[in-house]
Amino acid sequence: MSEFTWIDFLSSQPDLQENSVSVGIGDDAAVMRVPRGHELVMSVDTSVAGVHFPKDAAPYDIGYRALAVALSDLAAMGANPCWVALSLTTPTFDSDWLAELYRGFTHTFSQYSLTLIGGDTTQGPLALSVQVYGLVPTGSALLRSGANVGDIIFVSKALGQSALALEAAKRGEQTALAKSFYTVEVEIALGQALRDFASACIDVSDGLLADLYHICKRSQCGAQIEADTVCIDKTLLEKVEAKKALEIALTHGDDYALCFTIPASRLRAWQALRAKQFPHATLYPVGKIVEGDSVFVSGIEDLNLQQSGYQHGMQSDVVSNRSTGKR
Numbered sequence: 001m002s003e004f005t006w007i008d009f010l011s012s013q014p015d016l017q018e019n020s021v022s023v024g025i026g027d028d029a030a031v032m033r034v035p036r037g038h039e040l041v042m043s044v045d046t047s048v049a050g051v052h053f054p055k056d057a058a059p060y061d062i063g064y065r066a067l068a069v070a071l072s073d074l075a076a077m078g079a080n081p082c083w084v085a086l087s088l089t090t091p092t093f094d095s096d097w098l099a100e101l102y103r104g105f106t107h108t109f110s111q112y113s114l115t116l117i118g119g120d121t122t123q124g125p126l127a128l129s130v131q132v133y134g135l136v137p138t139g140s141a142l143l144r145s146g147a148n149v150g151d152i153i154f155v156s157k158a159l160g161q162s163a164l165a166l167e168a169a170k171r172g173e174q175t176a177l178a179k180s181f182y183t184v185e186v187e188i189a190l191g192q193a194l195r196d197f198a199s200a201c202i203d204v205s206d207g208l209l210a211d212l213y214h215i216c217k218r219s220q221c222g223a224q225i226e227a228d229t230v231c232i233d234k235t236l237l238e239k240v241e242a243k244k245a246l247e248i249a250l251t252h253g254d255d256y257a258l259c260f261t262i263p264a265s266r267l268r269a270w271q272a273l274r275a276k277q278f279p280h281a282t283l284y285p286v287g288k289i290v291e292g293d294s295v296f297v298s299g300i301e302d303l304n305l306q307q308s309g310y311q312h313g314m315q316s317d318v319v320s321n322r323s324t325g326k327r
């Protein structure tokens with residue numbers, strides 16, 4: 001399959017020309033309509049073979065994951081995803097392989113009413129650069145900069161499973177655990193619900209402490225995490241001892257949970273909406289926003305926080321680990 005037939009292939013797929021798109025694939029650029037009263041939210045995320053996913057991963061899985069991790073940034077902004085563009089660099093234009101990649105990439109399109117508006121193909125080492133576009137009502141995007149002292153910090157899922165999933169995926173296992181590394185669950189609905197409640201939000205792609213630090217930096221505050229409130233994935237707790245599991249849960253990237261802050265004054269209203277709209281979701285309060293400029297973990301001593309995720313190094317000065325000697 002040559003570059004032009006790949007584009008022809010994309011143009012020929014159904015449901016690519018949604019009515020929100022004035023000009024879609026096939027012209028020099030796409031033209032989209034932004035509804036009145038809304039703002040456009042855009043993010044780009046590049047996935048490189050051997051860096052962000054194992055080189056020998058199945059094309060379906062590669063496509064699925066590349067879109068999911070890009071969408072996670074829209075979730076963190078509270079945006080409703082609308083349009084996607086894919087820039088693909090691939091060593092060969094193998095039509096079966098590309099069709100599988102496309103199948104995985106578009107797997108969640110109908111779930112989110114996404115439209116593919118364009119793309120680009122280049123020959124070279126395998127990499128996918130995914131641009132995602134979403135909409136928010138004007139002025140309502142969730143930012144990293146709104147957290148205030150006293151706000152409660154929440155995380156939207158148990159952490160650390162992705163560390164095991166990555167290892168399983170690297171070993172090429174055909175297990176549900178290995179699969180979960182690729183079929184990342186993105187918190188789109190939660191992000192949108194948080195627009196009216198959260199003071200700040202980020203998705204956990206580099207590890208909870210590193211990502212929470214981004215909120216602190218932008219909000220000019222510090223954060224205190226209570227060690228015994230961090231919800232650690234059950235499988236991880238079965239495999240490694242508790243302290244090591246906590247270290248992994250705090251520092252491993254790729255969980256793609258949302259980490260957000262809720263002002264104490266909004267907590268009751270938020271809990272009421274959560275119970276109604278997300279009755280089965282467990283959201284974990286893990287600490288609070290405090291004065292200062294660092295993220296620290298209380299209630300445990302001598303944590304080794306120098307681990308890193310899959311090529312996601314964590315800056316060692318991010319965390320000043322202070323113990324309150326609580327346990």
Ligand SMILES: [Mg+2]
Pocket residue numbers: 072073076202203205
């Ligand atoms: Mg992010």
